[in-house]
Amino acid sequence: MTGPAAERPVVLVHGLWMPAAVMLPLAIRLRRAGFTPYRFGYPSRRHSVADHARRLDHWLGARFEPGQPLGLVGHSLGGLVLRALAQRNPAWFETARTVMLGTPNQGASGAAFIARWREGRWWLGVAGRELCGTGELPWPALPGETGVIAGTRWRWWTRWFLDRPNDGLVRVAETALPRTELRTFPVGHTGLLLNRRVAKAAAHFLREGRFGEHGEPAGGLC
Template structure:
């Protein structure tokens, strides 16, 4: 585990006000269900949560930011202090909405495996059209030379960044490609570790976790709670035992299978004559 601390002056150690909420934003190709384990933990800790759901398959990045803005405006959060937690593309959507004035006070932000400097594998595959075919038009804005998100300012808030360093996961197709095309680069299977950094961070942490299932990992969830409460990650947290990791891995797999079945059922319902559109 690698960590990087800011100076103590960048965090005041204050507790999270109970009346404020945490907005959760999932990553590309996932759904709000991928954030539900984290959401349940936050609820048990006394945090109110708002779990934003979106589909990037037919939407450009700017469209997704507009959708997210509309979602925030629909919430009764005006005049309150709101924290954010985003996974991968979710972190960029957070940066996108916070680039414009809001009616709420921005609290703390946790970014999990967010490609703040772009995704190298997208550059390598851009000419093939495969990334856009698999993930939709928003993926075009995630290359390292894309200007859409690289022009976004860093939010004026306490930002904690978690990067993964496990380069391969059986259920992450991108990690198969990265293991061949970017074997010499430290990455989480999808996003290069160096790409997660921002020029201003309250705290930074690297964990041996793969990209896709980061929001479900118990170590990550513990660190998200720690940062939201104190503005710092728990750099002294003990590593879990092998048995705990084994059980957590099975939990992640079962959650993924359940998400897939639920998404398939929802898709079948939407295609049925009397289903939703």
């Protein structure tokens, strides 16, 4: 991926239960770092991950050319939508750099706990129930350069069903992907979108393909 940051559009994909507006603070910080951010919105609960990826594929096709250098940032479920997009149309990732924020790449034990009840399954929706597997989820790892950021600020009310370290919803170990750089920050799941240091780390990866000195290596947390 070559050229200055200003020439690299960055597409932001939000997570479950959230609107595209939740990505605005991160978009502002990436714009200040020289990127041109775009926010993709989708009805996260009502359709499957594959459906969301299909919609994203069409949305990208209306704005960019396959193979065009892009930055892609997915928060939580948004990272899995990007993995499903790579399965559907890998051309988007030929020269892309991707950052995942709190994405449960290995399944979400918190979601599995919620899904034990009918009301919980309704709350998770179609896509949310797809997070309940154990082990790496069925979509491929991304073919381009990919970095993962996980939070370590857990919440006391989840301590009885979610092992630490976690961000209050997703365990650090659940965010990992093979051969992918993983960094942690002491923030919660939503805080990954609001934290200035996380935004700087994401911008650094989108520019350089690595996190450099930003964040803490996961080490034994996985």
